[in-house]
Amino acid sequence: MxxxxxxxxxxxxxxxxxxxxxxxxxxxxxxxxxxxxxxxxxxxxxxxxxxxxxxxxxxxxxxxxxxxxxxxxxxxxxxxxxxxxxxxxxxxxxxxxxxxxxxxxxxxxxxxxxxxxxxxxxxxxxxxxxxxxxxxxxRSMHGKIRGENALKGVLSAHDVICGEGTEVPKRALQGNVVIIGGGRMTFDAAFMALEAGACVVHILFPSSLENLSLQAWKRVSSLRKGALQLHPFTMPTSILGTEEMDVCGVRCRQTRWASSPEEGRLSFVPGRGCLFTADAVVVAIDEIxxxxxxxxxxxxxxxxxxxxxxxxxxxxxxxxxxxxxxxxxxxxxxxxxxxxxxxxxxxxxxxxxxxxxxxx
Missing domain, CATH: 3.50.50.60 (FAD/NAD(P)-binding domain)
Structure with missing residues (x-):
């Protein structure tokens, strides 16, 4: 059966x-x-x-x-x-x-x-x-970001999408959701967050948007107009938490190619960067x-x-x-x-x- x-x-x-x-x-x-x-x-x-x-x-x-x-x-x-x-x-x-x-x-x-x-x-x-x-x-790859392993509310894309017996409850994906990375499951995680009732979903992507799946983006973005926001050449330097160790934000900086896109070496651009409020963070760097x-x-x-x-x-x-x-x-x-x-x-x-x- x-x-x-x-x-x-x-x-x-x-x-x-x-x-x-x-x-x-x-x-x-x-x-x-x-x-x-x-x-x-x-x-x-x-x-x-x-x-x-x-x-x-x-x-x-x-x-x-x-x-x-x-x-x-x-x-x-x-x-x-x-x-x-x-x-x-x-x-x-x-x-x-x-x-x-x-x-x-x-x-x-x-x-x-x-x-x-x-x-x-x-x-x-x-x-x-x-x-x-x-x-x-x-398994989802770790982003090696400060706060990733210590804070409650930091989830892996694989657990959000494919968890069996350990499914992530919908309430964990509500409010402001930040998705880190441009792996295969990036838009799948965005879909799950929007389905769970997220107010806004920010996708932080280290490179240009042309490397993302345009077909998947169109399907997800049409779910709720304006709720999905893409931020190319932007990656976190740290994930912020409250005194109770709950996620509350993501501090980011702009990225650039340190050499060439073919060699795949990215670095942070000097500057103050930006801050996103977050009730949940999903790491979608890649799956292995x-x-x-x-x-x-x-x-x-x-x-x-x-x-x-x-x-x-x-x-x-x-x-x-x-x-x-x-x-x-x-x-x-x-x-x-x-x-x-x-x-x-x-x-x-x-x-x-x-x-x-x-x-x-």
Whole structure:
């Protein structure tokens, strides 16, 4: 049974087309193959059941694999498809149709199964002929801002949008809300704040507005005219609090490129800066996957911390372990996620067929 999250709010982002119209744009990425059911007996495990993992599982079963298992840490499949936010531009009704289309009856789904450590991961690798890492970005990066970790009312974008069992109450996002950063979930967090009843939402962005998702901005800004305010080349120097350690404001200064945009080095412009009153602060710098359960052989040191070691597209240093989606690079659209799922499925199929051929 597929469980989808319902929203009780009457406020929905303005999409004027029917679910069938939206699905039409994506069905080319979900091929229908005939006459191959049950052809292959190899066992395939997919860790993560967002659109990447779902499409990979769908295509692998159509290619003839009768033992495809999805491992999902949450209580429902679908990942970001179950979140009522504008990042993918997909209303929940269309998402439900898409999940039904992807989740074929012969795919085994194991819900509430989190691969927590290296031992659990190794056990899966040893029991399956191929493993696909399709986990999402489960953690928000810290902004390393004074007051961020000490004050009540400082929230991560991931907890605001995707928290399961620890959902952020709507009252925490009312009044004046400041969102820091221009990560993928920036406008999703703004959407949630406006839906919760925020008076005004300020987005502090370190660079120019051209680097933000214009499509997502249009959807969110149309919810309530004038309630969403963008502040490019502006970032906080500190988050201010009351004697009771509650957030009360954000002190900011203008930013500029210290070298070139390509090198990505920003610095603060000398000056007094400005101050925003805040009842809540959401940190949306960027989202990263939690890969702490992987063995050291699969991890390298990257610019922002540990990263998955890839030899080439979708292929890790272990021959039977593949990767796609946010664990490789943040997916910015549903189309990109479905394409990654399709490519991963084809890579796994080629690997297993070549391995079988080499045995004879």
């Amino acid at each position: 597929i469980h989808t999250r319902e929203t009780t709010s009457n406020l929905t982002y303005p999409l004027r087309f029917e679910p069938s119209d939206i699905l039409l744009d994506h069905t080319s990425l979900i091929p229908r193959l005939r006459g191959m059911s049950g052809t292959y007996e190899e066992r395939i495990a997919i860790i993560g059941s967002g659109p990447v993992g779902l499409n990979a599982a769908n295509i692998l079963t159509q290619l003839g694999y009768s033992h495809v298992t999805l491992f999902e840490a949450r209580s429902e499949v679908g990942g970001m498809l179950n979140v009522p936010t504008p990042s993918f531009g997909f209303p929940l009704q269309a998402s439900k149709h898409l999940i039904d289309l992807l989740l074929r009856p012969n795919i085994e789904v194991r819900l509430r199964v989190k691969v927590e450590n290296e031992q659990a991961f190794v056990a899966i690798v040893e029991n399956y002929d191929a493993v696909l890492l399709a986990i999402g970005a489960q 996957p939690d890969i702490s359960f992987l063995p050291p052989t699969l991890i390298i040191s990257g610019s922002y911390g540990p990263e998955l070691h890839l030899l080439e597209a979708c292929m890790t240093s272990l021959p039977n372990v593949f990767a796609a989606g946010d664990v490789v690079a943040n997916m910015i659209s549903l189309h990109e996620a479905l394409v990654q799922g399709r490519e991963a499925a084809n890579r796994i199929h080629a690997y297993l067929r070549q391995k079988t051929k080499a045995q004879f």
